[in-house]
Amino acid sequence: MQALYAQLLVGLINGSFYALLSLGLAVIFGMLNIINFAHGALYMMGAFVAYFLLNLGGISYWWALLLAPIIVGIFGMILERTMLQWLTGLDHLYGLLLTFGIALIVQGVFQNYFGSSGLPYAIPDQLKGGMNLGFMFLPIYRGWVVVFSLVVCLATWFLIEKTQLGAYLRAATENPTLVRAFGINVPRMITLTYGLGVGLAALAGVLSAPINQVRPLMGADLIIVVFAVVVIGGMGSIMGSIITGFALGVIEGLTKYFYPEASNTVVFVLMVLVLLVKPTGLTGRAA
């Protein structure tokens, strides 16, 4: 039973990465109607930026948490301005192919320079060590990841669903022409939204740098699972993707305990089941 508690907690930790990443995807899909396959590559870039900040500039993890999302977010906004914006109104497939291509290029460039085994990034001193919870030894850093990503997820949800700015955003996706008639710069809002989604990916990258290796393929390995999470949660649903992210982390953790061989397929089995029963996803509404 004790082992079970531990697995639940570990699942929550992985779930927080799924949640952060799928949240970014959901925001981008919901507001821009783009299936952002470059998300994994941008997540990887976040981790690399943190690595560069520390090793080239001596800038600590804490600043990286703020700076890396901004730097990668700006990169994302340039992508949106120069490439993605021309796809407005076209079939989803074009956005998917374009972003997939971008992901391959970005990963290829990083792999060319840094190889595939990755670079070490140490856990910041303040978060080193762990505490004994009785049923498990919880590394403080992992606890921090859960709390921090939960706060970020809820803040994002609040921003989009409960504030004036979020209301504009949602309105702009529903009917851009009408919103523009009210004097709001819709293209700029779209760009900023893409930047926000990308920033969330980069933030997840910084959070994961001390846990996993900083590797060019770290995003490619994760992104397929995250897409499954988004599909299960319902494309474009903010709260849906947060909850499914955490829930699937837990389910995956339990699978690792009861039947480890299936742990990297369980999410996809669930995806198939959900799509068969409710094609719009658990929290999605019919388009």
Place this chain on the structure above:
Amino acid sequence: MKTRSIASLLLTTALTFAATGVASAQDKTVKIGALSDQSGLYADLGGPGSTLAAQMAVEDSGLAAKGWKIDIISGDHQNKPDIGTAIARQWFDVDKVDVIVDVPNSGVALAVNNVIKEKNGVYINSGAATSDLTNAQCSPNTVHWTYDTYMLAHTTGQALVKAGGDTWFFLTADYAFGAALERDTTAVVTANGGKVIGGVKHPLNTPDFSSFLLQAQASKAKIIGLANAGGDTTNTIKQAAEFGIVKGGQKLAALLLFLTDVKAIGLETAQGLNFTETFYWDMNDKTRAFSKRFAEKMKNNAPPTMVQAGVYAGVRHYLKALEALGGNPHDGVKVVEKMKSMPTEDDLFAKGEIQPNGRTIHDAYLFEVKKPSESKGPWDFYKLVGTVPGDQAFTPLSASKCALLKK
């Protein structure tokens, strides 16, 4: 006069025949295929570095100056047996490749082994670990260089059991390699009076090991045996440090660890790990000289891993055998027989031999990862702890199940 012209005619004809006969025996074209994981989790320990090693072996052989034409092509098997065998078939059927080298990932390596036997090519494997290549699945076309699971189990594994690590829990990569390494290590552990009290099989290329590590922790085993490789091993070691596993009194047995893995983990976390390799760049003047030349040509200036060193040594020996044959017969079995009949000797693995089952025998070295304070350079990672002579490190012929030995 008449008799003389007939005699000269006969002589010319005979000479022409003789000349064509010599020409076919002296075919001096060779095509080498370096098949590896070029972009995935094993790309740094093999990959482009293995292709470079093969190129350097060709250059150092000096055969080009003697009229040989040697080409190298490379391919990416993406750690998928079906892709690996498809490339191998295309290489033999279309590109007329003579020899395939490297091939990390035991699953791919065993699949490719069958294709090469069927096509009568030459197989010099350096990257794969499974001891089955020279055991149950041995082939007259195959030479296995560098290392195998038997050797890893009988060096690192045995040393740990003898040092008191008598209860083991395995974290095993769920494919041919992990299974072979766990099997061979379990045999050593039980033979030395130890006990395996549990284990868990994880999928290849797992980013998060915390669930598995918690199970290993709960097992209270003295040794947690890592029967995985590359990115999987680095993630396990890094995350084990996070969960305080070593501080809690359990010991990690990195059964297979490469130079590039240590670089990726960082000395801070990796220090003190014990493991076995058959090549390290900083062993002696010869290995240092080769590694310097190699690193200058590598993108990130990395010295060779033991897998890449094995590719170099294997190709050198292959070319020596061809030279001794006087030409390329394009007959895999014949070339491999020649390779087995000649003792091996090169700058990287010193002297050795290839056994009848295809296993190359050379010394193995027990290393310990240095403390950050002991490291003097960007790749100065290992301390030599002990040397295991080749005949003790690898499967003794009496224990080999290879069918080639029964003849």
